Amino acid sequence: MLTLDEIHEALRHLTLDQRSTVENWLDELDRVSIQSQVREARPLYFKADARFMTLEEFLELEERSPLRHEFVNGAIFAMNGATVAHQRIVRNLSTAIDTRLKPGRCEVFSSGLKVVIQRKSNEISYYPDLIVDCRPDTRDTRYLRDPKLIVEVLSPSTQLIDRREKLQNYRRIDSVEEYVIVTQDIRRVTVYPRVECWRPRVYWGIDAAVELRSIDLTIPLAELYRGAEDAWQSRSARSEQ
Amino acid sequence: MHSLDEIHAALKQLTVDQRITLGLRLRELDGIPSLGNQVREDQPAHASSDPSFMTLEEYFELEEKTPLRHEFINGAVFAMAAPSLNHNRIASNLLLAIHPHVKRDGCQVFWSGLKVVIRQDLNEISYCPDVMVDCRPDTRGTHYLREPKLIAEVMSPSTQLIDRREKLQNYRLIESLEEYVLLAENERHVIVYSRAEDWKPRVYSRLDAAVELRSIDMQLPMIELYDDVERPD
Numbered sequence: 001m002l003t004l005d006e007i008h009e010a011l012r013h014l015t016l017d018q019r020s021t022v023e024n025w026l027d028e029l030d031r032v033s034i035q036s037q038v039r040e041a042r043p044l045y046f047k048a049d050a051r052f053m054t055l056e057e058f059l060e061l062e063e064r065s066p067l068r069h070e071f072v073n074g075a076i077f078a079m080n081g082a083t084v085a086h087q088r089i090v091r092n093l094s095t096a097i098d099t100r101l102k103p104g105r106c107e108v109f110s111s112g113l114k115v116v117i118q119r120k121s122n123e124i125s126y127y128p129d130l131i132v133d134c135r136p137d138t139r140d141t142r143y144l145r146d147p148k149l150i151v152e153v154l155s156p157s158t159q160l161i162d163r164r165e166k167l168q169n170y171r172r173i174d175s176v177e178e179y180v181i182v183t184q185d186i187r188r189v190t191v192y193p194r195v196e197c198w199r200p201r202v203y204w205g206i207d208a209a210v211e212l213r214s215i216d217l218t219i220p221l222a223e224l225y226r227g228a229e230d231a232w233q234s235r236s237a238r239s240e241q
Numbered sequence: 242m243h244s245l246d247e248i249h250a251a252l253k254q255l256t257v258d259q260r261i262t263l264g265l266r267l268r269e270l271d272g273i274p275s276l277g278n279q280v281r282e283d284q285p286a287h288a289s290s291d292p293s294f295m296t297l298e299e300y301f302e303l304e305e306k307t308p309l310r311h312e313f314i315n316g317a318v319f320a321m322a323a324p325s326l327n328h329n330r331i332a333s334n335l336l337l338a339i340h341p342h343v344k345r346d347g348c349q350v351f352w353s354g355l356k357v358v359i360r361q362d363l364n365e366i367s368y369c370p371d372v373m374v375d376c377r378p379d380t381r382g383t384h385y386l387r388e389p390k391l392i393a394e395v396m397s398p399s400t401q402l403i404d405r406r407e408k409l410q411n412y413r414l415i416e417s418l419e420e421y422v423l424l425a426e427n428e429r430h431v432i433v434y435s436r437a438e439d440w441k442p443r444v445y446s447r448l449d450a451a452v453e454l455r456s457i458d459m460q461l462p463m464i465e466l467y468d469d470v471e472r473p474d
Contacts, residue, residue, distance in 0.1 A: 002243060002251035004263065010243040011267060018245060020293045021307060023267050024320040025252055026260055052441055072406050073413075074441065122410065164314055165407035168364065171315075190291065198315065200291040 051076060055116070055123045059142055068112070071125040072165075079127060080157055085184050085231035089153050090129050092226050093182070096219045097132060097212075106134040106148065106215060114143035115150065119172045126166065129153045132215055135175060146175035149214050153182045171198060177214035185232055187221045293318055297358075297365050301384065310354055313367040321354075321369060327426045328395045330470050332371045335393055335424065338461050339374065339454075346457070348376035348390065356385035357392065361414045368408065371395050374457055377417060388417035391456045395424045405432075413440060419456035429467050 002010065011019065053061070058071040069076040082090075094110040101108070109131045117124040125143065132149035139145075150170050152162040162181055170179045171194070179192040189203045189210045203210045209220040255263065295303070300313040311318040324332075332352065340350050354369035367385065374391040375381065392412055394404045404423055412421050413436075421434040431445040431452050445452050451460040 002247060004255065006243070007248060007251050007255075007263060010248055011263075014245075019267055021245065021309075022248060022252070023293055024307075024309065024311065024318065025249055026263060026267070073410060075405070075409075077402075077406070121413070160319075160403060161406065163317070164319065164403065165410070167317075168315065168407070168411075171363070199294055200317075202289055202291050 055118070055125065058125060062114070063142070068127055070127065071123070073121075073123055080155065083155070083184070083231065085228040086129075086153050086155060088227040088231070089182055089184065089224060090151075092224050092228075093151060093219070094130055096223055097130075097215065097217060100217050100219075101132075101215065106132055107136070108132055109144070115147055115170075115173070116143045116145055117169055117172055122169070122172070124169055126169070145173075147173065148175055149178050149180065149212065150176060151180040151182060154184050167192060167198075178212060180210075180212070182224070184228070187225050189221065189224070291317075297367065300367065304356075310369055312369060313365070315363075315365055322397065322399055324395075325397060325426060327470050328371075328397060330468075331395045331424050331426060331466060332393075334466050334468055334470075335422075335461070336372055338465055339372075339457060339459060342459055343374050343457055346376070348374055348457070349378075350374055351386060351389075357389055357415070358382070358385045358387055359411055359414055364411075364414075366411055368411070380417075388415065390417055391420050391422065391454065392418060393422040393424065395426050397426050401425070409434060409440070420454060422452070422454065424466065426470075427472075429463060431463065431466065 011022065014022065052074045053076070054074070055071065058069070058076060061076075062069065068079045070079060071077075090110050094108050098108045111129060112127060113131060114125050115128055115131060117126075128147075128150045130149075130151035131144060131147045133144050133147045135146040135148075152166060154162055167179060167181075170176050171192075177194050179198075181190045181192075183189070187204055187206070187208070191201045191203070191210065191212070192198045193201070193213060195213075201211075203221060206222065207220075209218045210224065211218050252260065252263075294316045295318065296316070297313060300311070300318060303318070304311065310321045312321060313319075336350060336352050343350050351373045352371060354371075355373065356367050356369050357373060359366040359368075370389075370392045372391075372393040373386060373389040375386050375389045377388045377390075380386070380388040392415075394400075394408065396404045401423075409421060412418055419436050421440075423432040423434075425431070429446055429448065433443045433445070433452060433454065434440045435443070435455060437455065443453075445463060448463055450463045452463065452466065453460055
């Protein structure tokens with residue numbers, strides 16, 4: 001069997017196409033292993049909330065409910081709790097944007113504010129990890145409709161939703177210029193910009209800086225991931241025990 | 242030099258952490274010239290476009306070349322998980338139950354991961370549902386359907402959120418689609434979403450229930466759908 005080093009070496013000799021194939025294999029293996037690692041006790045498997053409701057009923061429910069839910073065309077889905085690394089990344093990014101933004105024009109919101117999408121027959125409400133909004137709208141103070149930038153920090157149990165479903169739906173918001181996905185357990189940030197037809201740009205590595213062109217800011221990954229590495233180290237220490 | 246197959250086999254032996262390291266390493270390789278592919282455009286250090294991003298055409302070509310099946314969503318491809326025994330039992334129970342009936346009506350049943358392609362506004366999507374019924378021969382490509390009447394997916398724990406959220410949303414875009422059926426693989430549980438009922442879900446879980454599929458005018462006993470399936474509690 002090949003060692004990790006031998007695989008590394010072998011990868012250097014592959015074509016781009018072949019490397020894509022290897023990446024897909026890795027994705028697939030991770031999906032299987034994420035399943036076996038999920039910490040929650042099968043939270044959503046068919047015991048999901050069978051309630052079916054209108055958007056207005058959902059908004060009223062959320063005001064009363066101690067749990068937060070996402071709403072997708074009538075169905076509601078309970079949200080999972082976050083990890084320490086997740087919260088640190090969100091806080092770092094929120095602070096980084098907040099201190100650099102020119103005063104007055106735009107505002108950063110993190111954790112717990114809804115974005116509502118109503119388009120054609122779709123009615124959707126999500127809680128993004130971070131939102132930059134530059135069009136204050138006072139019609140309904142329970143949620144935002146016209147954000148400029150949306151960020152999701154990936155968690156094992158929801159990463160496919162963030163990369164697949166939410167990418168599709170955030171694109172449907174006319175005001176959204178960039179959608180950003182931050183990987184929680186390695187330094188990797190993917191930016192999907194509207195002006196580039198949503199073609200992803202990937203930033204990684206120790207001295208990289210992510211460019212958020214929608215708000216004209218550049219943020220070093222070292223700053224974004226500050227403190228998050230500690231949580232990774234304790235995680236691998238746990239898995240070695 | 243090691244073949245792709247050897248690499249594939251080796252990947253399975255790695256721990257999660259090693260795979261994460263390797264994934265990172267792969268991304269880094271995309272930023273430097275690889276020995277297998279000498280010509281590369283200049284790129285800023287530590288930023289690159291995603292190498293697995295492609296057009297629908299390129300995706301179809303990839304699917305012909307690779308042994309793994311993928312789904313395609315607006316440029317991104319996602320490898321599909323291998324089905325379990327129960328998954329296969331439920332899909333074949335459904336297929337066998339509806340096949341004679343559907344044929345009599347001049348329609349056809351497709352399965353085994355045939356693709357359905359959805360194009361709407363800026364969205365281009367290709368999925369591989371478990372079972373489809375198609376009654377419009379004119380709209381079939383040679384490798385995919387565009388206008389099925391019924392789509393069924395067997396849900397595994399790893400796909401159930403995608404089946405119930407994303408796919409429901411996207412299958413609804415197919416104007417010909419009348420019903421979308423989800424069958425749980427680990428317990429006796431069937432959800433039917435029907436256009437005629439505004440996609441409001443109907444749920445079946447009792448052993449003595451019969452699943453009503455109005456699009457093909459059939460009643461399917463649960464006991465038949467879950468025949469031979471292990472531990473459907």
